[in-house]
Amino acid sequence: MSxxxxxxxxxxxxxxxxxxxxxxxxxxxxxxxxxxxxVFPKQEDGFNFIIRQSADFLRFNFALKxxxxxxxxxxxxxxxxxxxxxxxxxPGGHLYAxxxxxxxxxxxxxxxxxxxxxxxxxxxxxRLGEMKELSKPGDAQTKNDQAQYLATAQSDIKKEFKALRxxxxxxxSIGSSEPTAIDEISSPxxxxxxxxxxxxxxxxxxxxxxxxxxxxENDLVSALQKTLAAExxxxxxxxxxxxxxxxxxxxxxxxxxxxxxxxxxxxxxKIKSNDFRIDxxxxxxxxxxxxxxxx
Amino acid sequence: MFxxxxxxxxxxxxxxxxxxLGKLYNEYVDKIYRFIYFNVSSIDNAQDLTSQLFIRLLNxxxxxxxxxxxxxxxxxxxxxxxxxxxxxxxxxxxxxxxxDEFIEENISDRHNFEDMLNxxxxxxxxxxxxxxxxxxxxxxxxxxxxxxxxxxEIANIINSSEGNxxxxxxxxxxxxxxxxxxxx
Numbered sequence: 001m002s003x004x005x006x007x008x009x010x011x012x013x014x015x016x017x018x019x020x021x022x023x024x025x026x027x028x029x030x031x032x033x034x035x036x037x038x039v040f041p042k043q044e045d046g047f048n049f050i051i052r053q054s055a056d057f058l059r060f061n062f063a064l065k066x067x068x069x070x071x072x073x074x075x076x077x078x079x080x081x082x083x084x085x086x087x088x089x090x091p092g093g094h095l096y097a098x099x100x101x102x103x104x105x106x107x108x109x110x111x112x113x114x115x116x117x118x119x120x121x122x123x124x125x126x127r128l129g130e131m132k133e134l135s136k137p138g139d140a141q142t143k144n145d146q147a148q149y150l151a152t153a154q155s156d157i158k159k160e161f162k163a164l165r166x167x168x169x170x171x172x173s174i175g176s177s178e179p180t181a182i183d184e185i186s187s188p189x190x191x192x193x194x195x196x197x198x199x200x201x202x203x204x205x206x207x208x209x210x211x212x213x214x215x216x217e218n219d220l221v222s223a224l225q226k227t228l229a230a231e232x233x234x235x236x237x238x239x240x241x242x243x244x245x246x247x248x249x250x251x252x253x254x255x256x257x258x259x260x261x262x263x264x265x266x267x268x269x270k271i272k273s274n275d276f277r278i279d280x281x282x283x284x285x286x287x288x289x290x291x292x293x294x295x
Numbered sequence: 296m297f298x299x300x301x302x303x304x305x306x307x308x309x310x311x312x313x314x315x316l317g318k319l320y321n322e323y324v325d326k327i328y329r330f331i332y333f334n335v336s337s338i339d340n341a342q343d344l345t346s347q348l349f350i351r352l353l354n355x356x357x358x359x360x361x362x363x364x365x366x367x368x369x370x371x372x373x374x375x376x377x378x379x380x381x382x383x384x385x386x387x388x389x390x391x392x393x394x395d396e397f398i399e400e401n402i403s404d405r406h407n408f409e410d411m412l413n414x415x416x417x418x419x420x421x422x423x424x425x426x427x428x429x430x431x432x433x434x435x436x437x438x439x440x441x442x443x444x445x446x447x448e449i450a451n452i453i454n455s456s457e458g459n460x461x462x463x464x465x466x467x468x469x470x471x472x473x474x475x476x477x478x479x
Contacts, residue, residue: 008471011421012440020328020342028346029320033313035350039357040311 090130091149113171114215117223120164121212127157128205135201154234157204161231168224204230296322301367309356320349323368326442327375333425333437334379344378351378369451376434376452383430424474432467439464 019025083102086095103123110116131153134146207230214223296304307315327348332341351374355362364370425433431453438444438452439460446464450457 008421008468008475009440011418014418015333015421015437015441016329016443018329018332018441019325020345021338024342025324028342028349029317029324031346032320032349032353033316035353036308036311036313036316039353040309 090133091153092145113167114218117164117167117171118212118215120160120167121208121215121223124157124160124164125205125208125212127153127160128201128208131157132201132205157234158231161227161234164227165224165231168220168227171220200233204234207233296367298366302363305356305364305367308353309360319367323371324349327371329441330372330434330437331375331379333422333441334430334434335382340382344375344382348375348378366451368448372438372452373454420475421471424471427474428467428470432463432470435460435463436467436471440468 082095082098086098086102089095089099103126107116107119107123110119131150134150134153207226211223211226211230214220214226301319304315304319308319324345328341328345331344331348332338335341335344348371352371425436428436435449435453438449439446444452446457446460449460449464453460
């Protein structure tokens with residue numbers, strides 16, 4: 001006699017074996033899946049849809065993709081090449097504007113004041129190099145143009161010298177009372193048409209190299225002194241050229257001579273007074289610099 | 296299957312994923328078929344109602360895209376009960392359960408003839424006894440002891456309390472025991 005409880009649980013276990021017919025089960029599953037396609041057409045969520053569409057676009061536009069990549073590479077390489085080539089151009093050259101633009105961009109991107117000063121010194125060297133290149137004898141056709149470009153370059157150098165001097169002073173935190181005198185230093189020679197000669201340019205280049213060396217050594221006082229000296233040299237050279245030209249031009253036209261000579265006297269006086277001021281300023285700057293370093 | 300898995304499956308089905316539908320189908324088709332089988336007269340009816348149930352589920356999902364099914368198992372068995380109610384209404388004369396047909400199909404491949412005979416006899420006997428139970432008791436007995444659902448799950452399916460499901464299962468089981476005793 002079997003226990004009814006045991007036989008019942010065994011009976012239920014046996015009933016668990018009841019399952020749908022395998023073939024029907026499989027066939028209905030396939031039918032159901034087919035029905036699903038009509039009830040819910042295959043969809044994709046937003047992100048997957050975008051990814052797939054992008055992938056399809058790139059796959060079907062392989063040629064376009066290659067073209068775009070080639071174009072980007074070409075533009076990048078040609079831009080780099082142009083910028084590199086423009087670095088040796090001189091005023092009047094096709095790429096000179098690009099060279100100046102590169103300098104301006106570099107200047108605006110540099111935030112560190114010391115680096116800015118070094119960059120300005122480098123720009124002055126560039127201008128001097130351009131002037132040297134321009135002062136080489138050329139054919140008669142370009143002579144006038146050369147003179148014009150030289151004058152422009154000289155004017156630029158003066159502006160850069162002024163800016164460099166201001167930057168150096170600002171960096172040193174000196175010259176609270178001096179800027180007025182300093183501003184006047186560059187003012188006597190406003191006539192940019194007087195072009196300095198080759199030897200002066202070489203001297204100035206030498207001075208700038210020394211200035212850069214001082215900057216590299218972090219000796220701002222020395223850099224400032226050398227900048228002032230170079231600026232002064234440029235002013236004097238410019239003035240001397242101007243005088244010589246005026247004297248030469250006064251001979252054929254005597255009516256103009258007294259005026260020019262009068263101007264010359266005034267300039268000479270101004271230069272003497274400026275020389276005195278520069279000497280005083282240099283002395284004071286040096287003393288202050290020493291004091292700062294001692295502190 | 297966890298609830299979050301069910302939700303993921305349903306979302307995938309709504310996106311037209313056939314594999315997700317296959318997974319859900321294979322998870323529930325046996326249990327539902329068994330439940331329906333013990334409540335209808337034949338294998339054909341059980342198959343017919345089971346297929347109707349899955350088609351209804353698809354239609355429900357299509358018509359109620361935003362509706363969330365909280366408990367898929369309870370939802371499917373409640374749907375099966377509704378189908379059975381409709382079936383009883385339309386078939387007032389319930390036919391005999393052709394359990395022999397099932398036994399021939401499912402157990403005849405067993406090697407031991409004696410075992411096969413014993414199983415056949417036991418299934419036949421129990422099936423006979425199940426038939427005499429009231430509908431509500433039988434469905435709970437099938438859910439509890441054949442499909443091995445918890446009383447909580449049964450309560451969810453029959454939309455009743457867990458205690459009520461326990462009482463009905465206990466009474467149904469008692470009736471079955473008594474009928475087996477009287478037979479012996």
